[in-house]
């Protein structure tokens with residue numbers, strides 16, 4: 578059958594949308610279980626990125642080039658890769674539409690296109706980014722610019738921003754601040770730099786256990802916290818930023834702030850083709866069962882990674898466990914067997930509070946602490962820096978993306 582625009586319809590058996598952490602990890606895990614599976618990957622990008630290391634790049638502790646590899650080099654053998662983006666989902670017809678106009682049909686669909694960084698929601702940001710002291714660790718292109726700016730700044734005002742939740746790696750906005758402050762402190766410049774952290778929300782971190790150890794660092798670096806203060810506009814050449822500030826009575830006003838360095842974390846939304854599809858929940862995210870990761874209304878569809886409306890921390894650490902749950906549950910579903918595994922909401926956020934030390938926050942649904950190591954998780958440790966900066970990247974490329982399911986202990990369905 579030929580489509581109006583894009584050529585013959587592709588008929589897939591298992592179709593995976595997105596070749597990021599979740600997509601590539603899942604492909605590897607599925608094929609390890611059954612190398613004969615017929616899988617099609619839809620992914621527009623030529624590259625695959627290890628995003629967790631961008632925080633280190635912005636802190637001068639990692640080479641950005643090591644965070645990216647050609648997608649072809651991480652794609653498991655035997656997968657059909659269609660280099661295109663999905664623009665429309667028609668789950669009742671078990672069909673999706675690509676940006677080429679071509680259609681793809683499936684028996685089982687796995688949805689993992691991540692989230693969309695909505696840079697355009699902050700007026701003037703796209704024009705300013707990468708110059709005039711405006712930077713972001715949330716982009717491969719700009720993380721190294723953060724470190725350049727940090728090294729150049731000797732005095733003035735540095736502002737770090739955090740948008741409304743949910744975002745991927747909710748700790749990353751403050752990690753950028755801590756690593757910058759650590760450098761300025763060691764260079765003797767911190768006393769001449771006015772550091773401010775503007776958060777759209779009302780809490781420093783979502784899990785209360787970790788707030789006191791983080792506050793110690795906020796105080797050590799003499800950083801000012803501005804809660805309920807949401808970045809809405811940037812003028813790069815004028816080096817000014819505007820924030821919508823909500824007071825205790827709920828009144829909203831706009832405040833103008835001058836800066837010498839502005840580290841921006843952009844607003845984050847569900848991809849448009851998910852938000853506009855019947856797969857979406859009320860907020861636009863993919864609506865899966867939080868434990869089985871099976872879609873609530875379309876049982877032949879599973880979702881994992883940042884696109885899901887589940888309340889876990891949107892992290893690669895969460896994906897590491899979700900991959901195993903989806904691989905096992907999908908194969909069981911195809912055999913018409915009960916779904917065997919359940920996800921506990923595990924996610925992790927290695928908070929780089931100084932260069933060489935990390936507070937490793939690991940927790941599941943409801944903020945339940947789920948530490949991997951029998952150590953006080955609120956302590957900043959050198960061993961956890963080694964884990965974050967050396968072990969985890971290696972582990973990612975050689976373990977998670979290769980179907981080696983290390984550190985993925987999971988609960989069976991009762």
Ligand SMILES: Cc1cc2nc3c(=O)[nH]c(=O)nc-3n(C[C@H](O)[C@H](O)[C@H](O)COP(=O)(O)OP(=O)(O)OC[C@H]3O[C@@H](n4cnc5c(N)ncnc54)[C@H](O)[C@@H]3O)c2cc1C
Pocket residue numbers: 594595596597598599600619620621622627628629630631632661662663664689690691692714715716745746749848850881882883884891892893894895896925926927
């Ligand atoms: C600065 C930063 C620091 C972080 N720090 C940590 C950390 O310390 N620890 C941690 O565990 N996690 C961290 N993360 C989060 C982690 O990187 C993400 O949670 C993880 O990558 C999510 O995997 P994913 O596959 O859902 O999304 P992604 O890895 O983002 O992949 C999504 C893929 O889908 C593709 N796609 C998008 N739209 C379409 C479409 N329309 N059609 C087809 N394909 C599409 C994209 O091109 C992409 O390849 C950090 C992230 C950032 C940005």
